[in-house]
Amino acid sequence: MxxxxxxxxxxxxxxxxxxxxxxxxxxxxxxxxxxxxxxxxxxxxxxxxxxxxxxxxxxxxxxxxxxxxxxxxxxxxxxxxxxxxxxxxxxxxxxxxxxxxxxxxLPILPLDGGKLMQAALSQTLAFHQTLVWAIRISLVLSIIMIGYAIVPVVYSGGMGIQFNLLTVGLFLFFTNWTAYRHIPFLFLRFLTNREMASSRSITKGAWALPIIVNKRHTVSAALRLFKRDSYHLVIVMEEQGRILAVLPEQRVVNGFLSDGKADRAVLDLFM
Structure with a gap:
């Protein structure tokens, strides 16, 4: 035009x-x-x-x-x-x-900087926490971008809105808002693809990162402790420190995917 x-x-x-x-x-x-x-x-x-x-x-x-x-x-x-x-x-x-x-x-998803931020967060946080915090940070920075695009109208003697920046800011905000609402789906996709990652770890040989939970921990709570680049053994313990069960991560993931009962105790998977 x-x-x-x-x-x-x-x-x-x-x-x-x-x-x-x-x-x-x-x-x-x-x-x-x-x-x-x-x-x-x-x-x-x-x-x-x-x-x-x-x-x-x-x-x-x-x-x-x-x-x-x-x-x-x-x-x-x-x-x-x-x-x-x-x-x-x-x-x-x-x-x-x-x-x-x-x-x-810029550290905003789905930009490249956002993906670098997400990869960095996954080094210290569980994958579910990584999803939540990467999207939260992206939402905050998107709002700042939108605000910066509108500021000239208020503080610059009647100058127009930075329309290009406003459009991109709105696009990034709504993209991340949609992603925030879809975190359960994104996490489910992570779990669905987890078997492939687990097989890769076992084939190459890898250190297992133990996840220690008590017998009342739910399957959902245990799954939310999974890290992106680690293979896990889930150790179910009593408060006194006695080990009740040791479950490979595939047992926990498959147990959840087979019936979708995320609120049952992890120990039930051993029965």
Missing amino acids: TGYFVELITLFAIVFVHELGHVITARGFGWTVREVKLLPFGGVAEVEEAGSLPSKEDAIVAIAGPLQNVWMGAVAWTFGQLGLWNVEWSDYVWRANVMIGLFNL
Whole structure:
């Protein structure tokens, strides 16, 4: 509508290469990429094994996108300096790469920075806590972005709203609000894919991280203690310290998935 056809096509070309970096890296790790959604400020790659993949791989795939903006921006700047491109066009392309690359590093899901934040949180928190806190942080930062877009109307002598920033802020807010409401589904998907991650750990050989619960702990409470990159043995103990049962994590997960009774005691799975 405004006549910036070439600029718009260039912007989406930059985003396409950015997402191609994610896809090629993900495929290199053997991930199954279901779809890629292209947006003006970046894109979102949906993978089949979400939640069951090692956080290290997730972080590498996330950073692969902004790295494409680094080399594209460097090439555009170099072409401008050598006179191969018009200086104004060169400035537009390298600035667009800087803007897209840095924006995607903001710690807001589903941006690359949000995925890096989630991978970092998963190193210390259980997966359910990681989901909750990553989405909460993303919601807060989305609200700050929306507020920053509206501030000029109030404090800058009647200047207009930063419409682009407001649109992106609203998109990120509603995306994360929807994700917050769907945390039970996201956690269930994590549990569903857990068997594959467990098999991978057993095949390679891995240290087991024990989870100690008392006999009154529910299956749901035990599952919420699972960490993303660890294989667990669930140890059921009495208050006096006597071990009643030791359950491999598959027993707990399969027990829940088979009947969906999350409120029964973990010890019941041993009976």
